[in-house]
Amino acid sequence: MVVRVEGVSQVFERGAAPVLEGVDLTVAPGEFVCLVGASGCGKSTLLDLVAGLTEPTTGRITVSAQRPALMFQEPALLPWLTAAGNVELALRARGVGRAERRTEAHRLLRVVNLEGSAGKRVHQLSGGLRQRVARARALAQDSSVLLMDEPFAALDAITRDVLHQELTRVWAEQGLSIIFVTHNVREAARLGQRVLLMGSRPGRVVRQWDVDLPQPRTIESPGVSALAAEITRELHEEISRHAN
Amino acid sequence: MRTDDLPLIDVPSTTDDVRNRTVEAGLDALGATTDLPRGRGIGRTFLRSVFPPLVFLAVLVGVWQLAYSAHLKAPYVLPSPSDVASTFWATLQDGRAVEAVWTSLSRGAVGFAMSVVLGTLLGLAMWWSRWLRAAIGPIVSGLQSLPSVAWVPAAIIWFSLSNAAIYTVVLLGAVPSIANGLLSGMKQVPPLFERVGRVLGLSALGRTRYVLLPAALPGYLGGLRQGWAFAWRSLMAAELITYSPELGQGLGQLLNIGRELSQMSLVITSIVLILAVGMAIELLLFAPLERRVLGRRGLTIR
Numbered sequence: 001m002v003v004r005v006e007g008v009s010q011v012f013e014r015g016a017a018p019v020l021e022g023v024d025l026t027v028a029p030g031e032f033v034c035l036v037g038a039s040g041c042g043k044s045t046l047l048d049l050v051a052g053l054t055e056p057t058t059g060r061i062t063v064s065a066q067r068p069a070l071m072f073q074e075p076a077l078l079p080w081l082t083a084a085g086n087v088e089l090a091l092r093a094r095g096v097g098r099a100e101r102r103t104e105a106h107r108l109l110r111v112v113n114l115e116g117s118a119g120k121r122v123h124q125l126s127g128g129l130r131q132r133v134a135r136a137r138a139l140a141q142d143s144s145v146l147l148m149d150e151p152f153a154a155l156d157a158i159t160r161d162v163l164h165q166e167l168t169r170v171w172a173e174q175g176l177s178i179i180f181v182t183h184n185v186r187e188a189a190r191l192g193q194r195v196l197l198m199g200s201r202p203g204r205v206v207r208q209w210d211v212d213l214p215q216p217r218t219i220e221s222p223g224v225s226a227l228a229a230e231i232t233r234e235l236h237e238e239i240s241r242h243a244n
Numbered sequence: 245m246r247t248d249d250l251p252l253i254d255v256p257s258t259t260d261d262v263r264n265r266t267v268e269a270g271l272d273a274l275g276a277t278t279d280l281p282r283g284r285g286i287g288r289t290f291l292r293s294v295f296p297p298l299v300f301l302a303v304l305v306g307v308w309q310l311a312y313s314a315h316l317k318a319p320y321v322l323p324s325p326s327d328v329a330s331t332f333w334a335t336l337q338d339g340r341a342v343e344a345v346w347t348s349l350s351r352g353a354v355g356f357a358m359s360v361v362l363g364t365l366l367g368l369a370m371w372w373s374r375w376l377r378a379a380i381g382p383i384v385s386g387l388q389s390l391p392s393v394a395w396v397p398a399a400i401i402w403f404s405l406s407n408a409a410i411y412t413v414v415l416l417g418a419v420p421s422i423a424n425g426l427l428s429g430m431k432q433v434p435p436l437f438e439r440v441g442r443v444l445g446l447s448a449l450g451r452t453r454y455v456l457l458p459a460a461l462p463g464y465l466g467g468l469r470q471g472w473a474f475a476w477r478s479l480m481a482a483e484l485i486t487y488s489p490e491l492g493q494g495l496g497q498l499l500n501i502g503r504e505l506s507q508m509s510l511v512i513t514s515i516v517l518i519l520a521v522g523m524a525i526e527l528l529l530f531a532p533l534e535r536r537v538l539g540r541r542g543l544t545i546r
Contacts, residue, residue, distance in 0.1 A: 051443060053439065053442055053443065067443075067445050069443070070443045072436065072439070072440075074436065076436050076437070076439070076440050078437060078440070078455065078458070078459070079540075079541040079542065080458050080459070080461070080537075080540055080541055081458075089444060089446075089454060090444045092450075092454070093444040093445045093446045093450065094445065113265070113268065113269075121540055121541070121542060122541075122542070123541065123542025124542070126271075126272075128271055128272075129272065137444075141443075141444065141445070158267070158271065159271055162264055162267050162268045162271065165260065165261070165264045166264065166268070169261060216260050
């Protein structure tokens with residue numbers, strides 16, 4: 001297992017209701033796991049914990065890889081740096097030497113098909129291009145675990161489709177382990193090998209599906225639609241329990 | 245992902261991937277920002293930024309000349325523009341203008357440099373120590389609104405009529421602005437940037453050096469700019485009041501000579517020189533610096 005989350009609970013303030021309670025989750029090497037759930041179910045909190053940004057109140061998290069790479073909903077690029085500069089910062093954090101940083105950053109930008117934009121500043125790039133620079137930066141972390149927190153939520157549908165396809169390709173080619181958080185059920189069914197549904201208050205895993213559909217899938221594949229419908233039904237049921 | 249033995253993905257594996265690449269290339273082309281033509285041409289620059297102030301200046305001098313010709317005031321109260329121009333020329337010729345500008349400007353530069361060092365250290369210390377921020381934050385903010393000329397009597401009593409007295413006043417004027425500018429710049433850094441630094445695995449020092457400080461640069465620059473303005477004003481106030489042979493003759497002292505001789509044309513000449521230095525520093529140093537820093541981040545308003 002690359003990532004193992006055991007009985008993790010998270011309480012932010014003493015006496016407050018827990019955000020996460022008794023969460024168990026394992027991710028096998030090369031596995032693509034999607035987490036879906038209503039807003040505020042603690043999906044992002046769980047990712048922060050796996051990324052090591054916060055410590056769990058109770059429970060244990062083991063990640064048997066280098067520091068996981070994390071991509072946010074926003075590209076979160078630093079606006080005073082160029083596209084290449086953003087990628088180089090990740091390399092610098094890993095202790096890569098100066099000369100090697102330059103060539104490596106350009107190589108990574110070529111991987112996400114952005115070589116021509118290396119010298120551009122963030123504000124000169126469109127939303128989709130920024131997301132790809134963020135991907136190159138995540139690749140620069142050279143981790144086998146990639147955590148993604150609704151990375152495509154702010155993009156238009158066409159760009160999202162393109163990036164879905166590219167992500168599945170990169171995942172398959174590089175044997176990444178991915179935890180992909182989204183509130184878009186179809187996206188989860190389109191991408192994941194396994195989809196976990198999280199309940200809210202407290203956040204916990206309530207059900208999971210193994211997705212046996214072959215890749216390449218598309219968002220319109222009948223299998224994807226059928227699975228998405230089933231997950232949505234379950235999600236609605238889970239949300240309705242909080243109505244009274 | 246061992247990225248270094250990762251094949252360059254120039255050859256997509258399936259026809260789907262080929263199609264995807266083409267769609268992506270199309271999106272890139274559509275989303276590309278077309279760079280606005282740079283360099284507006286000398287003619288347009290002249291028309292838009294040099295011509296208007298010249299017109300205004302001409303109108304101002306015209307009104308002044310009219311007021312003089314109408315004998316609204318006695319000539320020693322309101323000299324004519326040509327009187328002032330000849331005094332201006334005379335002070336330039338006998339070297340007094342150059343000496344005064346040089347004395348004040350070098351003093352201002354030294355005082356400002358000291359203020360930058362102290363203000364930056366103070367701002368950083370207040371950022372690192374919550375306790376210090378709570379303890380001296382209100383005083384530092386308060387000092388910004390205290391006219392630093394109020395320190396002149398105290399400075400003279402402590403240091404007598406010396407450069408030390410002048411620098412004290414300059415520092416008390418500029419340091420609070422610089423420290424506060426840096427602090428507010430750092431406070432305005434989006435928390436997301438800090439998270440990025442941590443996700444990338446930068447140490448606390450690395451996050452400060454590569455994320456926090458660059459992100460705070462616009463606020464810091466604003467603080468420096470205000471700090472310079474306060475330093476220059478404080479310097480003039482100090483020079484106007486402290487007068488002694490070993491202090492040399494700065495612009496403030498030149499102004500004071502004009503007052504003592506009741507030579508209004510010299511007074512106006514001094515004011516024009518003080519204004520000119522302030523404008524020159526703003527136009528040649530701070531404005532281009534700010535344009536550059538903000539332009540890089542896509543924050544400039546055209």
